[in-house]
């Protein structure tokens with residue numbers, strides 16, 4: 001056995017814990033740059049968090065994330081405002097895009113420069129050298145697990161790319177998992193983000209870089225998420241299931257940061273960069289196909305997940321894996337998620353570009369090596 005596992009983030013789990021954000025912030029800074037989504041700012045969910053900062057005499061500069069995933073322009077703007085206001089702490093309240101934007105602001109505010117210069121593959125290859133501002137992340141969606149990872153995904157509309165700003169300095173300092181923050185998430189986003197978490201758990205579990213520790217965390221997360229996702233889709237106020245999904249999402253972040261991902265996320269990165277397709281929806285579409293494709297290479301592990309669904313230890317491995325594949329197709333149908341990529345209308349002449357943009361870090365974790373030729377065959381079958 002030979003492996004490493006790393007996370008520097010303090011994880012705080014509990015209903016109502018977001019109202020204690022000020023307690024954690026008090027030892028980290030005096031002026032907070034608070035990145036949040038418009039919906040949380042307007043529906044009152046942010047109030048207890050902001051009140052808790054005020055109670056500790058921490059002043060705030062509020063920054064509402066524009067709709068969509070963070071762009072190069074938004075990241076530079078947020079960092080400029082955080083540095084200009086001399087904030088010494090960042091707090092994020094929202095989904096994965098909000099947390100990623102906050103990570104970018106935290107890293108850039110203390111290191112300076114333009115984000116594009118730091119982005120993998122498209123920039124000057126700059127690395128941040130100084131610690132980022134301390135960051136308290138409060139996820140309000142259960143999916144991306146961004147509160148547990150060291151990268152921020154940044155997109156550019158003009159350059160049609162979606163690349164990572166990555167550094168060990170970007171791990172949030174504290175992640176507060178308060179299921180009450182996710183109660184207002186509408187069913188469709190609940191399904192998309194939940195399927196992202198499930199995809200991350202399955203892909204990191206069968207990844208070629210998986211370790212015993214990530215395996216244990218992934219199985220624990222799947223044991224909960226595979227059942228709770230149905231419950232939170234039906235009834236968003238089911239707080240115990242929201243809690244399961246939030247924990248599963250954070251576990252998926254821990255797993256992907258330590259074990260990598262696979263072909264569903266490989267294609268999702270290319271599709272997300274070129275077509276503005278919702279990340280969780282794309283992952284959900286691709287997941288059953290990815291499991292089917294990798295079935296023979298990871299039969300033991302896939303059967304083990306299938307057994308979580310049936311509980312029948314006597315069922316042959318092949319049947320358990322098939323049961324999992326069918327379950328994932330059924331979940332998608334239940335959530336109104338298509339069975340393939342046809343609705344994204346990917347022009348055939350863009351397949352080579354899409355494949356090129358999909359062959360990144362995630363694809364390299366897939367248990368079966370995906371060459372460009374293999375990727376072309378898969379893509380043609382699905383679109």
Ligand SMILES: [Fe+2]
Nearest residue numbers: 144196200283
């Ligand atoms: Fe993901």
